[in-house]
Amino acid sequence: MKFFSKFIFRVFLFIVVLLNLSNPSFSQTIVRALPGFPGDLPFKLETGYVEVGEREDVVLFYYFVESERNPTDDPLLIWIAGGPGCSTLRSFFFQIGPLTIEYPDASKEIPDLHLNPYSWTKLANVIFLDAPTSGFSYAKSPETYKNSDTLSAKYTYQFLSKWLQKHPKFISNPLYITGISYSGITIPLIVQEIFNGNEAGNEPRINIAGYIIGNPLTDRKIDFNTRIPYAHQVALLSDEIYESTKANCNGEYVNVQASNKLCQSALEKVDECLENVYIYHILEPICTSDSSTRSLLQKKISSSTNKYSVPLPRAAKLKGQQWCRENTYLYTDVWANILSVRKALNIREGTIGKWVRCNTDHYVIGKNDTVNYAYDVSSTLDNHRNFTKKNCRALIISGDHDMAFSHLGTKHWIRDLHLNVDSTWAPWFVKQQVAGYTESFSHDDFTLTFATVKDGGHAAQEFKPEECLAMVSRWFDHNRL
Template sequence: MKVVACTWMLLSMCLLGHHLIIYGEANEDQVLDNFLKSRLLKKPSPAVHYSSWFDVNTDHSSDYIQPQEGSMETDKISALPGQPSGVDFDHYSGYVTVDSKAGRALFYYFAESPENSSTNPLVLWLNGGPGCSSLIGAMMELGPFRVNSDDKTLFRNNYAWNNVANVIFLESPAGVGFSYSNTTLDYQRTGNKSTAKDAYTFLLNWLERFPQYKSRDFYITGESYSGHYVPQLAHTVLLNNKNSNQTIFNLKGVAVGNGWIDDRTGRLGKFDCLWTHALNSDETNKGIHTYCHYFNGNDSEQCENFIHKSYTERGEIDGYNIYAPLCRLNSSASTKGSFDSVNSFDPCSKHYMFTYLNRADVQTALHAKVSTWDLCNDLISIAWTDRPVTILPIIKNLMTNGLRIWLYSGDVDSVVPITSTRYALNKLMLPIKTVWRSWSTNDEVGGYVEEYDGLTLVTVRDAGHLVPSYQPARALTIISSFLAGALPPP
């Protein structure tokens, strides 16, 4: 029997009285914006101080590791409906139980490399939100396939990241995508700490299921609110690596795209981005700088008025990519990418993916137990229990432990723009090792890079919030360089 995840959603809709995003319409930018607004409306702010992260008890007893014999073979996908011919890699999907008492299980999709899978590194990918599915990454960004506009067939992504790594896409936390819990209260007490703990438990059990990867070089990557997820999970892994009774992860580094890492600089950078791209007036930007000091819910009414004016002035554009066309499914004027083309991103792709993943034959092929899939679960973010206001101290801690840290950013994203990332990095005051320079892909400038002592910043030219969606070739250059420990080619 399939687990139906929408019962709690319908109940919570009545209890919370909150405006919900229509199925198939949710975006990481909408969810992140709603999440930040909901945090600011609550007084005192539920944001927790980062220092509590350095005292988290992350010890896991042997009860957290479940028997995995035969599960890898069971999870193997024979074929996805509508997949193209000539698929030359193994892929898997299924569930890993992270709390047997609560019945909490996380869904994953795993794509091995077509070549050198036995030696290529292992990469974990996490989408943000909080509350958005990592199948967005698998089916719209860096995964091996994308969905055609017929909602029925797939085409190959020639720039998929599994060309250079074995990639796990994890739907986290429970309640997101196909992941679920049999204890519905779990959906109302999710936060940063529980998400990191469950993701770590997932990894422990997943490596028991795929033991050939236990000693492999391991990297954690993601985008958007994964600016929280990725560093916090990496910190959890490092803490547990000190426990000799646990599996030791060969964690080498982390990479985050357009990541939300600091509340104040994130908000300020967002509005400065709109102004510098001529989407806001001088008056509005001056008003925000004058009246919005902390973005913590205690700003004046004038601040809120200017923020509202900023969004009004921006108009109906795609916040993910301020120069991209909007999806018009029912309009002949809709701008779509070429059929079977990964080089021209179709703004309606999320609708094709939504329809495809809600087909019964696709869910059967994926071994899914949840009958309704959506891009994001806004209710997860509404009920979020904890988050630090800044991740910068955790990033500094990861630097101290010698991890490779890359922050990359599409330069036409207004959701978490490069402006916000640069403002945040300025707070770290890091010495520069390699001065700002351009890098290239296919004899074109792909973006710009600056290497600091312990951290690398990379921009991606003409890329939005979902960098691999808009610039797949440039994104592959970035991840290839990151894994190789070299800066992108000049």
């Protein structure tokens, strides 16, 4: 009888395992070593999948790094990439993650990985989330490949709810939704979803503390129309060209009527001045006429035996050319397409072919909805206004050499919130040097800190990592920058 009972129990366990394997709505792996890094990782890295959507047919991939300081008490961040439709691997390697890619030696088959001394994981637990159908995230059917601003926010809220259920020790940690660029649209939507869910009594209750956005797209009309005033302020446009353009276009440089020939003519002169300036950092060399990362995705795949490999930018190919920052991003393409890397990350076989940094839904000015993505939110100003009625903190960061979404546009929409001024424009310092300028605002239990990063581009964390780590460390501790 005992034998029969044990047999039934074992059969039951076997069935449970099979059911979990056939419906893996959540899976996670502790990664102890990575190709390109010598020895074991000196931090805790977890990768995994969470299935979201009404039928759990959208599968989101994430990298999670526990805080290297005090994971029990340190804040929990979820990092949302821009695009939309971009992987977080660029942020992991080049902005706030624990590792960086060494790129001087292009002859190596696997790029070297080195520790990043300015990683935000020095003081926070960080989830790097690949947005729906970007990076290693995938959809189970063509229908669920379609996405939008609002859907992406709903998926991220579902992801957080499920992830916290599987990681209950982080439920009480203060949560900050963080990211850059186009995430200025999606992050406020995610924060709104969390507040709505908490007010509806959804479990688990998410301990939302606030949000951090760098170089954000917040309002398309404001942010795109301030590019020309910014270019004038930094001496890329003459007084005459700027004043003529401003007068003939009436301050509207995006939605210009075809019949307004004087405005069209003025904008042609503006284009002539700006077309060869790197929009993401006006002092750095431009790589291509299309300065977005989409241009790099057109490079041909290597014909080597590794069908997913991508060729590195050899020194011979770049002879006579200036160094370009965007060429370094190719190393993420190389690394993520190495089969041993995929095995180490426990990537599900057959889910992703060639890994790409950003898919074709990457947003550009004037672009309409694509077959797979609906840009259904043009401004998140109303969301920010709603947060002024909540117990919430916000940190908005602008690299002052970014022309894509300049600090002028960001200051414009912050003024439109009509907040109380707590501290006026003043420098903040790192190592006794001016690192940028800051001002702070409030309304009841809502606070907003705005900070520029001197010589920072798009995004500031990539160009000035030491300064940005110092900034967020002070901000998390509720200190002045």
